[in-house]
Amino acid sequence: MKPTIALVGRPNVGKSTLFNRLTRSRDALVADQPGLTRDRHYGHGRVGSKPYLVVDTGGFEPVVDEGILFEMAKQTLQAVDEADAIVFLVDGRNGVTPQDKIIANRLRQSGRPVFLAVNKAEGMNRAIAAAEFYELGLGDPLAISAAHGDGVRDLVELVLEPF
Ligand code: GDP
Numbered sequence: 001m002k003p004t005i006a007l008v009g010r011p012n013v014g015k016s017t018l019f020n021r022l023t024r025s026r027d028a029l030v031a032d033q034p035g036l037t038r039d040r041h042y043g044h045g046r047v048g049s050k051p052y053l054v055v056d057t058g059g060f061e062p063v064v065d066e067g068i069l070f071e072m073a074k075q076t077l078q079a080v081d082e083a084d085a086i087v088f089l090v091d092g093r094n095g096v097t098p099q100d101k102i103i104a105n106r107l108r109q110s111g112r113p114v115f116l117a118v119n120k121a122e123g124m125n126r127a128i129a130a131a132e133f134y135e136l137g138l139g140d141p142l143a144i145s146a147a148h149g150d151g152v153r154d155l156v157e158l159v160l161e162p163f
């Protein structure tokens with residue numbers, strides 16, 4: 001079984017941009033898989049000899065559910081539960097937001113391995129871009145640029161190390 005990597009984060013952090021980059025390998029097939037929930041976007045990728053399945057969750061939008069504000073979207077939570085690893089994207093140009101903290105807490109409870117990726121870091125000092133995000137309590141933040149590709153291969157190799 002290929003490991004499944006779920007991309008999560010608040011809207012506009014670059015999840016879909018990263019998804020496109022991660023599924024751009026020569027044998028990539030970016031398509032919804034039959035039998036899997038349609039609201040999520042699945043694609044195949046490969047780094048070196050390691051294939052993986054990646055899920056673009058389409059956004060960790062807070063929804064109102066039976067009066068509970070800021071409950072996470074069900075589809076995203078389901079993707080988190082089904083994933084072997086989570087890549088949690090944040091925006092290195094915006095800094096930590098309250099929504100990032102809510103998502104971080106929820107992901108910590110998931111029991112899944114979480115990799116914190118600080119996106120949009122092109123042209124920035126990677127250590128400085130990452131530094132602010134240590135406060136999310138998810139270990140070492142990795143600065144990347146989904147749009148330019150910087151740091152993406154290193155991130156995926158780290159995520160896939162146990163597989
Ligand atoms: P999503 O809502 O999390 O799926 O985010 P998108 O992938 O749709 O990207 C949101 C916006 O951020 C778009 O305008 C992207 O072009 C931009 N974006 C994504 N990745 C990067 C990046 O690495 N650097 C910069 N500067 N912009 C990015």
Ligand code: MG
Nearest residue numbers: 015016058059
């Ligand atoms: Mg998107």
